[in-house]
Amino acid sequence: MSSFAVLVLLVVVGLWLYALRRRPGQISQEQARRIQNRWIIGGGLLLPITSMGVLLAFGIPIGHRMLPLPVAGQDVLRIEVTGHQWWWQVEYPQQGVELRNELHIPAGQPVDLHLTSNDVIHSFWVPRLGGKLDMLPGRTNVLRLQAHEPGIYHGQCAEFCGTGHAHMQFTVHAHAPADFAAWLESADDSQ
């Protein structure tokens, strides 16, 4: 996006300099209209259609991967996250595990987070793993995430939800798949 914005800036500045230096010539009304039409068709139709087309060509496949669609030959792990003032309740319904302010996920696999809230609107956000999604009382939004590498990722509530909002943080621990299975086993035993 930055390089694209720089490119647009350079083109606009270039056109501006060109307009400043250009001496007005004597042209007929017919010629003036033709030049105007060229700008309208080029700058008003072709340019936006092409640039939107390029952006969509990149954006649609990325957006598609973030949708909670079934994955062939794979059971996507389901985690339920409920926002509270001011903490995160994390449940693994299939495994009967419940946590506070931390998520454990397998790295390299998609995970579906079913997000809702117990009180006011919160927003689930792990900047290094992808988009943020609102958590609304009485409604469940599903966010698909995938951590490509094992590691610890920090998360933060991204919707002002009262005086404790700034401290409403959590961590995502992404484990290598075998380690995740072991973690699940031990978490299950301790509950």
Ligand SMILES: [Cu+2]
């Ligand atoms: Cu908040």
